[in-house]
Amino acid sequence: xxxxALRDGRGTDVIYDPVGGDVFDESMRCxxxxxxxxxxxxxxxxPALAKxxxxxxxxxxxxxxxxxxxxxxxxxxxxxxxRALFGWLASGRIRPYVSHRVPLSNTPEALRLIAERKxxxxxxxxxx
Numbered sequence: 001x002x003x004x005a006l007r008d009g010r011g012t013d014v015i016y017d018p019v020g021g022d023v024f025d026e027s028m029r030c031x032x033x034x035x036x037x038x039x040x041x042x043x044x045x046x047p048a049l050a051k052x053x054x055x056x057x058x059x060x061x062x063x064x065x066x067x068x069x070x071x072x073x074x075x076x077x078x079x080x081x082x083r084a085l086f087g088w089l090a091s092g093r094i095r096p097y098v099s100h101r102v103p104l105s106n107t108p109e110a111l112r113l114i115a116e117r118k119x120x121x122x123x124x125x126x127x128x
Contacts, residue, residue, distance in 0.1 A: 003030040011035060011058075017048070024048035028055075028062075037062045097121030103128045 004011055011032035017024050020042030028051060031037055039048055039062060050062050070078045088094045099120045102110040105128050113119045 007032065014038065016040065018042075019044045020048045021046035024050075031058055031060045033058045033060070035060045039064045040067070098124050100124070101126055 011030050013032050013035045015027045015031060015035070015037045017027050017037060017039055018041040020039070021044030023044065024037075024039070025048075027037055031054070035058065037060065042048065048062070054060070055062060067078070070081075085094070089096075097120065100110065100113055100123045102113070102123060102125050104125055107125055110123045110125050113123050
């Protein structure tokens with residue numbers, strides 16, 4: 001409901017899911033009509049099980065994507081996508097959420113935040 005509220009009830013166009021499991025289930029509810037859900041992993045330990053009726057009703061897609069596979073088999077595609085993504089990042093079109101900034105001297109704290117799943121978004125290690 002929060003995602004839909006942020007998007008005026010529409011849902012989101014692209015969801016990048018490295019977690020699977022319950023997160024995937026919730027993501028299926030958040031996808032906008034004609035949206036795409038990119039499945040890139042299942043760190044939850046439970047692979048995603050798609051309720052395909054949600055995809056059909058919303059004319060949406062769920063796509064499995066392994067970056068290592070694309071780099072090996074489609075390097076030109078991977079290079080084009082890298083350029084596009086870094087261009088969007090530089091222009092502000094996409095803004096990764098950074099939940100923690102940790103000094104380099106405290107790198108073990110950054111790793112602890114990640115290991116204990118206390119980070120939402122990215123943990124950035126910065127020079128002291």
